[in-house]
Structures are given as structure tokens and as C-alpha cells.
Amino acid sequence: MEFRLNVLLLLPMSVLLLTGCGQSTSGIPYQPPPTPPAVHNEWTWIGGSLGINQHPVYGTLGIPSANNDPGGRVNAVSWRDASGNFWLFGGYSLIEHTDLNDLWKYSNGEWTWMGGSSQPGQPGIYGTQGVAASANAPGARDNAASWTDGTGNFWLFGGIGVDSVGTKGNLNDLWRYSNGEWTWMSGSNIAAEPGLTGAYQGTGIYGTKGTAASSNLPGVRFAASSWADASGNLWLFGGEGVDSAGNLGILNDLWKYSNGEWAWMAGSDIGDGNGHEQYGVYGTLGTPNPANTPGARGGAATWTDPAGDLWLFGGDGEDVNGLRCQQTGSPCELNDLWKYNPAANEWTWMGGSNQNNSPGVYGAQGTAAPSNIPPPRDGAIAWTDDSGNFWFYGGNTTGGAVLDDLWKYSNGEWTWVSGSNLTCQTGMYGIQGQPASSNAPGARNNAVSWTDKAGNLWFFGGDDFCNGSGNYNDLWEYQP
Numbered sequence: 001m002e003f004r005l006n007v008l009l010l011l012p013m014s015v016l017l018l019t020g021c022g023q024s025t026s027g028i029p030y031q032p033p034p035t036p037p038a039v040h041n042e043w044t045w046i047g048g049s050l051g052i053n054q055h056p057v058y059g060t061l062g063i064p065s066a067n068n069d070p071g072g073r074v075n076a077v078s079w080r081d082a083s084g085n086f087w088l089f090g091g092y093s094l095i096e097h098t099d100l101n102d103l104w105k106y107s108n109g110e111w112t113w114m115g116g117s118s119q120p121g122q123p124g125i126y127g128t129q130g131v132a133a134s135a136n137a138p139g140a141r142d143n144a145a146s147w148t149d150g151t152g153n154f155w156l157f158g159g160i161g162v163d164s165v166g167t168k169g170n171l172n173d174l175w176r177y178s179n180g181e182w183t184w185m186s187g188s189n190i191a192a193e194p195g196l197t198g199a200y201q202g203t204g205i206y207g208t209k210g211t212a213a214s215s216n217l218p219g220v221r222f223a224a225s226s227w228a229d230a231s232g233n234l235w236l237f238g239g240e241g242v243d244s245a246g247n248l249g250i251l252n253d254l255w256k257y258s259n260g261e262w263a264w265m266a267g268s269d270i271g272d273g274n275g276h277e278q279y280g281v282y283g284t285l286g287t288p289n290p291a292n293t294p295g296a297r298g299g300a301a302t303w304t305d306p307a308g309d310l311w312l313f314g315g316d317g318e319d320v321n322g323l324r325c326q327q328t329g330s331p332c333e334l335n336d337l338w339k340y341n342p343a344a345n346e347w348t349w350m351g352g353s354n355q356n357n358s359p360g361v362y363g364a365q366g367t368a369a370p371s372n373i374p375p376p377r378d379g380a381i382a383w384t385d386d387s388g389n390f391w392f393y394g395g396n397t398t399g400g401a402v403l404d405d406l407w408k409y410s411n412g413e414w415t416w417v418s419g420s421n422l423t424c425q426t427g428m429y430g431i432q433g434q435p436a437s438s439n440a441p442g443a444r445n446n447a448v449s450w451t452d453k454a455g456n457l458w459f460f461g462g463d464d465f466c467n468g469s470g471n472y473n474d475l476w477e478y479q480p
Helices: 002-010 013-018 324-328
Strands: 042-047 077-080 086-093 098-107 110-115 145-148 154-162 168-178 181-186 225-228 234-242 248-258 261-266 301-304 310-317 333-341 346-351 381-384 390-396 402-410 413-418 448-451 457-460 475-479
Touching: 077 145, 077 448, 086 154, 086 448, 086 457, 098 154, 145 225, 145 234, 154 234, 168 234, 225 301, 225 310, 234 310, 301 381, 301 390, 310 390, 381 448
Parallel strands: none
Antiparallel strands: 042 475, 077 086, 086 098, 098 110, 145 154, 154 168, 168 181, 225 234, 234 248, 248 261, 301 310, 310 333, 333 346, 381 390, 390 402, 402 413, 448 457, 457 475
16 A cells, blocks of 8 residues: 555646546546447357368367367257257267267357267167166167257157167157256167168057057157147157058158157158158148148258247158159259147148249348248258247258258248358358358258357258268357
8 A cells, every 4th residue: 555655646636636537638538448239140150160071079078178079960959958058969970970879068168078979870778768867878860859848858859870789770769868867758779770661660659640648659750840839848740751551751740749648640640652652731821721731741940939839841842742753753842831830730831832842032132021932942950039030041952952041030021131042152161259241151951050048049060062072060150
């Protein structure tokens, strides 16, 4: 204190008067620095590599590190927990040439390897059905369905993967992750081998439509669509798998899982892979009808709106004509938009075309219009923001090309927000951690996505066979 007083005594009185609280030495009242402007409509490359097919860096189980990274992968599944952390499980790694069963958490800018194996192609450890255990782990897989229920538990169903005895095939096992442990909840621990109709444990047990039963079980499948409703019930639609007759094909069955039981709610129990997949029954645009149903498909984008209705866009599958794709051998990409009301058990065709491979209408970038409609696709990356708007990015389109366009659906209209209306665009990464209007992830499909607590959109990984034929491990954030 004595030193401070001596210094003050050496200063001229005029300086002491001008340097008081809230004033500058020039006599002008102090002005705090301006708040940086909010960033909108810009991508930020957060982490990962610019290159493709990167090996994972696991570090130590349960310990976060800035060096950890899940590595390149496609068709993984993801969740967000109650604290806002992001979670990632499994997927297919092109560099490992097989599936993974590792569990990751992303928090405070770092990845943590939380469970599963650091070795690819691992079989499942099922334990006792209905009993959680620290040793339990789903087998390596890709193209599974996932949910987060009303209490924050993570759920996983089926996909293509490795069963309890090391056989790789289509799965219908249902898993719950809660309090750091996996529980095998239902389904078989044996896979149906690809290409075998009526394969062991592969056939769906449908029961009576609309009636839950402990014996009901969806057949094995991959690339199905999934939702969680306002009550925390799990919903599953379509995908490619085995129907009630043991046929392997594309499905359009809708299932609900509630209170430990499955109920077949809508669609057909037949999905014959011999050119007889179920076609769409569209009815009248905007009008619900019990007879309406989307055609058989896989890889659709899905959302849940604030009212609890389930929405579905596009995918690879059947249009109103049913057999056209099989007859012509052409791609089967869709851009139809559907809404399902769980209370009424009715589908409504809300927009898009009832024909496969119909061209999209981009309109003016940044401008919503009733005539806008995204081009057909499967494997898009989807989000729902805090205002209940739907978003998606990229995906595979007609001819096998990959897109990089970002779309928003709000108040019944689509807006082409950013990205290109051309296919196979390369990424523009910019400076890591810095948003910029010129940044763009590039063409991408089958990545995993999250929405953070601030309402920003995130995605990780995926692939793009236009530009280098490989899997990505890059992490991106978009601020609407």
C-alpha cells in the first residue's frame, strides 16, 4: 500500500482527476468495446482432418483429450444428453474395412472414448436380456436406428453388424444405454445373414395391427427411419430387411415401442425383394387419410415437430407407381414430404412429388417460397432447431451424386439456405474454429448430427464418393 501511495503522489493532479472510474485520459467518458456481431448463416470447421480415411485416436478409456478423435466413419448413430454433450456410436470405417462398436462423447471441445472396443469388427456382448451390466456392449454395426427417450436414455436398434457369435448380417436387437451401462432389451442376438430369405431369427413378428404385445418384433433391417414422440415412445419406419414371410426387401411398416412392447401401427407386413416392394399411397396433398402410407424406402430424413407429429422426407424407395424402379433399373430417390399424427394414426402427404427422381426447385437462395422443393435424395443430415424448424444438408441424389445444399422447412415452405445447387462440391474449410461465409463442408451424406443448447447445428463424418471416395472425421458447426 505504501508503494502505491508514493506512485500516486508523483502523478499530476490533472491526470488523477481524468483517470477516475468511467473516464479516459482525454476527458471523454469511457465506452466499453462493442459486442462482436452475432454470427448467422455461417459454417465453422471445429475439428478433425481435412483428409479422408483417418484412423481413430482413442487415448485412454474415459479420459477426454484434445488429441482424441473417432476417426473417419459413415452411418454411425448419435444422441445428445441432458447436459448438452454429444454422443456417437459405431458406424462403418472404410480404412478399417469393417464396422465399429466404439462409444464416444464430445464435451467442452474434446472427444472421450467412453466404451466399446478400439478394435473393429467386434461381436456383441449381450448378457441377460433386460439386465444392465458394465460388460454388455452392442456388436459393431452401421445403419442402425437410434433415439433418446423422455428420461434421457439412449436407444439403438438393428442395422448391419456383428452378432453374439461373430456373424455379420442384418440385426433386430434393441439396446438401451443408461447410467453408463448397456441393456439388451429385445430382439435376437443372432444376425440374419445377407441374401438369405427366411434367415434364422430374421423374420418380423407383426401380431395385430395397432396392438402391442410382448411377442411382437420388427424383422431385421438397416437404414430405417426413427423418431421419439412427445411421450418418449420410440417409432421405427421401413428400411431394408426381412418381412413377416421371411422375404428380404425394402419395407414400409411403421412400429411403436412403448412400455417394453412393440406394436405394428401402419404400413404393410410384406416387403418382397423380388420387385414387389410396397408403393406409396399418397391420397390428396395436405389431407390425412387412414389409407395413406409412404412407399417402402430407406435412408429418409426425419424430424419431430413441437406438436409431437412425426415427419419424413425422401429416401431411396418406392413412389406412387410402385414397380417403376425395379422395372427400369433406375435410381429410386424420392423428395416427398410426409407427416404422421400418432394420435390419429394417419399419414398426410405434405409436399414434394409422388414420382421418383423428380427435379427439385431451388428458387432464390435465402428466400422461402411455396414452389421450392429440394431435389430427391437419401442419406441427408437432419436437425430440428429450437423453434421447431426442420433442417437438412446434403445426401445422395439421382445418379449416385452427392449434394452439399442446406435447406430449412418452416411455416410450410422450404428455403434453400446455403450450399450449391450442383453436385459433388469440394469442401472449403477456412481456419479451424473461425466461422466464415465462404466456409462449406462440401458434398456429404450419412453423417451424424446434433443440435446444441444454443440452437446451432452440428455434424460429424459421413462420406462423399464424388471427391476421393472415403470417410470423413471432420466436425462442423452451423449457426442459423
